[in-house]
Amino acid sequence: MEKTDISSMTRQELAEYLAASGEKKFRAAQLFSWIHGKQATAFDQMSNLPKDFRKRLAQTAELTVPEAVRVQVSKIDGTSKYLFRLADGNVIESVLMHYHHGNSVCISSQVGCAMGCRFCASTIGGCVRSLTAAEMCGQVYRIAQLSGSRVDSVVVMGSGEPFENFENFCRFVEILNDPEGYNLSRRSITVSTCGIVPRIRELADRGTQVTLAVSLHAPNDEIRRKLMPVARRYSVDEILDACRYFFEKTGRRVSFEYSLAAGINDTPACADELAERLKGFPCHVNLIPVNPVRERTIRQSAASDIQAFKRRLEKHGVNVTIRREMGRDIDGACGQLRKSYLDGPGSSEESNKQAEE
Ligand code: SAH
Numbered sequence: 001m002e003k004t005d006i007s008s009m010t011r012q013e014l015a016e017y018l019a020a021s022g023e024k025k026f027r028a029a030q031l032f033s034w035i036h037g038k039q040a041t042a043f044d045q046m047s048n049l050p051k052d053f054r055k056r057l058a059q060t061a062e063l064t065v066p067e068a069v070r071v072q073v074s075k076i077d078g079t080s081k082y083l084f085r086l087a088d089g090n091v092i093e094s095v096l097m098h099y100h101h102g103n104s105v106c107i108s109s110q111v112g113c114a115m116g117c118r119f120c121a122s123t124i125g126g127c128v129r130s131l132t133a134a135e136m137c138g139q140v141y142r143i144a145q146l147s148g149s150r151v152d153s154v155v156v157m158g159s160g161e162p163f164e165n166f167e168n169f170c171r172f173v174e175i176l177n178d179p180e181g182y183n184l185s186r187r188s189i190t191v192s193t194c195g196i197v198p199r200i201r202e203l204a205d206r207g208t209q210v211t212l213a214v215s216l217h218a219p220n221d222e223i224r225r226k227l228m229p230v231a232r233r234y235s236v237d238e239i240l241d242a243c244r245y246f247f248e249k250t251g252r253r254v255s256f257e258y259s260l261a262a263g264i265n266d267t268p269a270c271a272d273e274l275a276e277r278l279k280g281f282p283c284h285v286n287l288i289p290v291n292p293v294r295e296r297t298i299r300q301s302a303a304s305d306i307q308a309f310k311r312r313l314e315k316h317g318v319n320v321t322i323r324r325e326m327g328r329d330i331d332g333a334c335g336q337l338r339k340s341y342l343d344g345p346g347s348s349e350e351s352n353k354q355a356e357e
Contacts, residue, residue: 008168011181030049031049042063066138071146094106096143097327105140108131109159109162121339122159124339131160140154140184152188159338164196193214195215200242204248204249205249212252212254216258218231218236218265219265219271226264227264240281243281262301271308274313289325307322
């Protein structure tokens with residue numbers, strides 16, 4: 001018999017599940033608090049639950065506990081990258097970053113990714129499967145436990161497209177936000193999408209108070225299509241309309257990610273066009289120097305072009321920052337650690353790393 005994934009249930013769902021299994025309903029709050037508040041990794045840790053109840057749980061249900069198989073700590077800024085093995089043997093990666101405003105964890109939402117962005121390592125092997133809500137929560141809990149630090153914010157910006165895994169993403173937010181669980185405010189959760197327009201609107205309709213980041217990477221459809229296949233599904237206009245709708249519904253200012261690739265999207269004309277399109281919309285642009293991936297031909301823009309792009313946006317009154325590169329020495333870009341792990345010791349990145357260890 002397949003065991004039930006109770007770690008992916010919201011508190012309400014857990015209460016219904018226990019009631020349907022003939023258990024006492026009030027046990028749901030206790031069990032939820034063990035799984036998500038105390039982040040228990042085994043039923044026998046749940047000391048205030050009757051032994052026979054724990055035994056029944058162990059027979060019918062399972063806890064999701066991603067296992068850390070590799071941790072790399074940057075010597076430059078203390079950023080740590082975690083490679084987790086899931087119950088089915090798949091591996092995913094997550095990152096812990098220390099900022100002056102607190103500790104931030106970047107999690108994956110899928111094993112691999114189907115979106116095919118030209119500069120991204122996560123998408124090279126396609127999407128293997130979506131993660132469960134528990135596998136998303138588990139990345140946060142394990143990092144908190146292993147690093148001994150409270151996680152102050154979570155960004156869903158690792159491998160995968162969260163809006164292609166929308167229901168599990170929403171359940172993840174509800175669970176992480178639950179006062180009986182990790183109790184992380186929705187405003188401390190940022191989700192990054194390549195621009196799946198119907199899901200941006202749905203998130204707005206639900207009034208979910210998370211921070212929305214949209215990977216724009218281009219001022220128009222023509223350039224965007226060169227970088228992102230998803231640009232053939234949704235136009236920049238449709239994306240910006242959906243973002244305006246999100247702002248109207250939630251009052252939350254949207255962030256736009258813009259990865260600068262040499263000679264493709266980093267010209268002064270691109271900056272002017274971007275500023276024109278964003279005019280009057282309360283938003284923030286986050287410039288990301290493209291992190292070169294071995295398998296990709298796209299190159300990082302020159303530092304002087306990045307600065308010039310920023311100044312030009314500022315001149316037009318756009319709120320803009322350049323993302324600080326974290327963990328450059330430990331496979332900083334999305335999906336690189338997982339990829340070098342899967343490629344095995346034969347890959348040059350892998351042997352470099354082992355030499356350093
Ligand atoms: N699928 C989501 C979230 C994952 S990627 C999305 O597309 O937003 C998080 C951000 O990093 C995205 O803006 C993505 O385009 C960007 N990114 C991925 N690989 C990169 C690389 N090698 N260099 C710079 N930015 C990259």
